[in-house]
Amino acid sequence: MVGAAGFPRFLQLLQQGIILWREVGCSVRSFLHDQLRLSPQFVEENIQTIFLDGKPVDDLDRARVKDGCTIALSAAMPGLVGATMRRGGYYASLRAQISHRQEGENGGETAKGRVTLKLFNLVARSLGKTFLEGGFFVTRKTLEDFIRWSQPMGDIQAVLGGAPFDWKAFQAGKSADELVRLRLKIV
Amino acid sequence: MDKILRIDMGAEAGPKVTEEPLGVYAGFGGRALTSAVVSKEVPPLCHPLGAENKLVIAPGLLSGTIASMSGRLSVGCKSPLTGGIKESNAGGQGAQVLARMGYAAIVLEGKPEKDDLYKIVINGDGVKISVDNSLRMLPNYDLVDRMKQQHGEKITCISIGPAGEMKMSAASIAVTDMELRPTRHAGRGGVGAVMGAKCVKVIVLDDTGMKMRAPKDPEKYKEANKRWVEGLKKHPVTGQGLPAYGTNVLTNVLNEAGGYPTYNFKQGRFDGASKISGETQAETETARGGLATHGCHRGCVIQCSGTFNDKDGHFLTKQPEYETVWSHGGQCGICDLDAIAQMDFMEDNYGLDTIEMGVALGVAMEGGLLKFGDAQGAIGLLEEVGKGTPVGRILGNGAAVTGKVFGVERVPVVKGQALPAYDPRAVQGIGVTYATSTMGADHTAGYAVATNILGVGGKVDPLKPEGQVELSRNLQIATAAIDATGMCLFIAFAVLDQPETFQALLDLLNAFYGLNLTADGVVTLGKTILTMERDFNAKAGFTSEHDRLPQFFKTEKVPPHNVVFEVKDEDLDKVFNW
Numbered sequence A: 001m002v003g004a005a006g007f008p009r010f011l012q013l014l015q016q017g018i019i020l021w022r023e024v025g026c027s028v029r030s031f032l033h034d035q036l037r038l039s040p041q042f043v044e045e046n047i048q049t050i051f052l053d054g055k056p057v058d059d060l061d062r063a064r065v066k067d068g069c070t071i072a073l074s075a076a077m078p079g080l081v082g083a084t085m086r087r088g089g090y091y092a093s094l095r096a097q098i099s100h101r102q103e104g105e106n107g108g109e110t111a112k113g114r115v116t117l118k119l120f121n122l123v124a125r126s127l128g129k130t131f132l133e134g135g136f137f138v139t140r141k142t143l144e145d146f147i148r149w150s151q152p153m154g155d156i157q158a159v160l161g162g163a164p165f166d167w168k169a170f171q172a173g174k175s176a177d178e179l180v181r182l183r184l185k186i187v
Numbered sequence B: 001m002d003k004i005l006r007i008d009m010g011a012e013a014g015p016k017v018t019e020e021p022l023g024v025y026a027g028f029g030g031r032a033l034t035s036a037v038v039s040k041e042v043p044p045l046c047h048p049l050g051a052e053n054k055l056v057i058a059p060g061l062l063s064g065t066i067a068s069m070s071g072r073l074s075v076g077c078k079s080p081l082t083g084g085i086k087e088s089n090a091g092g093q094g095a096q097v098l099a100r101m102g103y104a105a106i107v108l109e110g111k112p113e114k115d116d117l118y119k120i121v122i123n124g125d126g127v128k129i130s131v132d133n134s135l136r137m138l139p140n141y142d143l144v145d146r147m148k149q150q151h152g153e154k155i156t157c158i159s160i161g162p163a164g165e166m167k168m169s170a171a172s173i174a175v176t177d178m179e180l181r182p183t184r185h186a187g188r189g190g191v192g193a194v195m196g197a198k199c200v201k202v203i204v205l206d207d208t209g210m211k212m213r214a215p216k217d218p219e220k221y222k223e224a225n226k227r228w229v230e231g232l233k234k235h236p237v238t239g240q241g242l243p244a245y246g247t248n249v250l251t252n253v254l255n256e257a258g259g260y261p262t263y264n265f266k267q268g269r270f271d272g273a274s275k276i277s278g279e280t281q282a283e284t285e286t287a288r289g290g291l292a293t294h295g296c297h298r299g300c301v302i303q304c305s306g307t308f309n310d311k312d313g314h315f316l317t318k319q320p321e322y323e324t325v326w327s328h329g330g331q332c333g334i335c336d337l338d339a340i341a342q343m344d345f346m347e348d349n350y351g352l353d354t355i356e357m358g359v360a361l362g363v364a365m366e367g368g369l370l371k372f373g374d375a376q377g378a379i380g381l382l383e384e385v386g387k388g389t390p391v392g393r394i395l396g397n398g399a400a401v402t403g404k405v406f407g408v409e410r411v412p413v414v415k416g417q418a419l420p421a422y423d424p425r426a427v428q429g430i431g432v433t434y435a436t437s438t439m440g441a442d443h444t445a446g447y448a449v450a451t452n453i454l455g456v457g458g459k460v461d462p463l464k465p466e467g468q469v470e471l472s473r474n475l476q477i478a479t480a481a482i483d484a485t486g487m488c489l490f491i492a493f494a495v496l497d498q499p500e501t502f503q504a505l506l507d508l509l510n511a512f513y514g515l516n517l518t519a520d521g522v523v524t525l526g527k528t529i530l531t532m533e534r535d536f537n538a539k540a541g542f543t544s545e546h547d548r549l550p551q552f553f554k555t556e557k558v559p560p561h562n563v564v565f566e567v568k569d570e571d572l573d574k575v576f577n578w
């Protein structure tokens, strides 16, 4: 549980990436609309910069979301390089060597898979609450880093498996890659 | 703004002041004016710190008017860092005030025989120049406090810190902001060292009682400014993204793209990026009672700046820019925002370019002087720069000198100037600009993302290097022209997407000067500026061999994309073919 004032700190987790289990094998557009439930209008107007595994995407219909991939969503960015990263933008050629290469529009079967979702800047401001309250996974290492970084915890109350959170017990002998499920309640 | 103030610092009987009409420089402002004066009056082979070099300080064509965003101040000279022509510009109050006082430029010429330090005060009573050796080695913040005590709170200061006095090649010239803090700097190219060589510590401006500059057609001007402001406010980048997060909003995006130079350009991603991102910075500033949205001068509607308070809520520095956060962050492997803000303050105070210094620190880390990630060690080295110890003087002379002294091969400079925060292997188009800019590696040399609106260039094949060459050429032309207007380059995003906002900018120029300027005229102005600068550099000894990135960008693959810089030399040589 966190008070409204403490909530923005959790946007840090969205910058580093939260893990979701969703249908994959579809196009980025379909993933945003059908799996993340973002309206076409929101995507069109607010998400001008999209990375799939670190590669700027230009055509949402010709980039496929695969198991284990990372998707990052951002608003339009300043600077020449900000403009360069924009999807389908006039300056896209300046980063041609790292652009996402287009794939076929019709992929294979869809199936449940793991996707790391990163939300930046105004996109995180708009959607962060929904994703954090809806529940997500992070690696134990990410959570440990976050807890260390956000000291003092102030108005944050943490509950683990119904009992008050115990930092020592949480750390004891676990793998850094193990996934932890979190859900935020803003009070 | 119809006169030039010349101050001959080397005159026999002490500094001599003359005022003259614009003459052959009529129609020029900002970078156009500084580059015109330098290319016409400075011998290209002179020593940058010698009497023959000139320091030209010029507001833009629209500075000092009601036009929003028109407060960039250009500073030009032969650069002690690059050995070529230099224009470095800053925000702050300087351009607006200088323009309202009627000056199109201040030109500092000559060099005093003795090493006395001078203060220049310009107000309604005229120009007063006095020796004040008590100012020696004062850092910028202390200096401005002293000026406030002596001249009141209504002044604007243009000054150098100890780095400029020590004539370091990374020395900047500080310009005070709305709060009378020396936070805005003409940082690049060592312009502060040239002011130091002229023995001028500070120029104090007081425009009390002076009015806004009057346009030829006031009604049209007012109406164009209204459309201009509306255009800037409605665009998502200039109306939302920049005000909310400042330029540091780019950290996460560049990092995700694998183009965020890390550990002295060894890799394109930094694990600690989210800890120093614009999002985290804005949240930290707000939580500590600072400001995440603030202008650097009156009349800025975008307000990309802010104030960064320390953990106790006291002012530490202005909101560090993306370039500054990167150069001390990813470049040095430091993920501590407080340490980065502390270094930003120190560099403003000593009068240093934050890009050059951060890159020099990263090069020193690679050379083994300290470990990557050692924030306290980096702060300690900056203290040495401020004091002028031998190690401090090495770092204060920039990344190239530091690399040479510590035997480092991977030194990210072009024409002696450190690369900014975008890896040219990931974003090859910007590598073309870094390589070929007249200024040395400079991201702002090709920043004006308005080439499509200007209609420069033809069709570009996105997958061919020629496309990148052509875009870089057009960006450099557009940027040079905007640099002449005094407009902050961040206007370019609104201009890029909204033709009506570009038209509003043209209408501002036309209504002010009674002109009929079209997009073609803007392109011609940009080409004229670049041609003057290229000619100067050629006469100073620059050849096509200087329009190259360091070799390691062509041979070392940068992860995660594992790409090298692929644009061929012969293509780089075509950038200025027009």
Ligand code: SF4
Pocket: B069, B071, B091, B092, B294, B295, B296, B297, B300, B301, B302, B303, B304, B305, B488, B489, B490
């Ligand atoms: S947008 Fe930023 S840099 Fe430009 S004038 Fe405003 S505060 Fe200064």
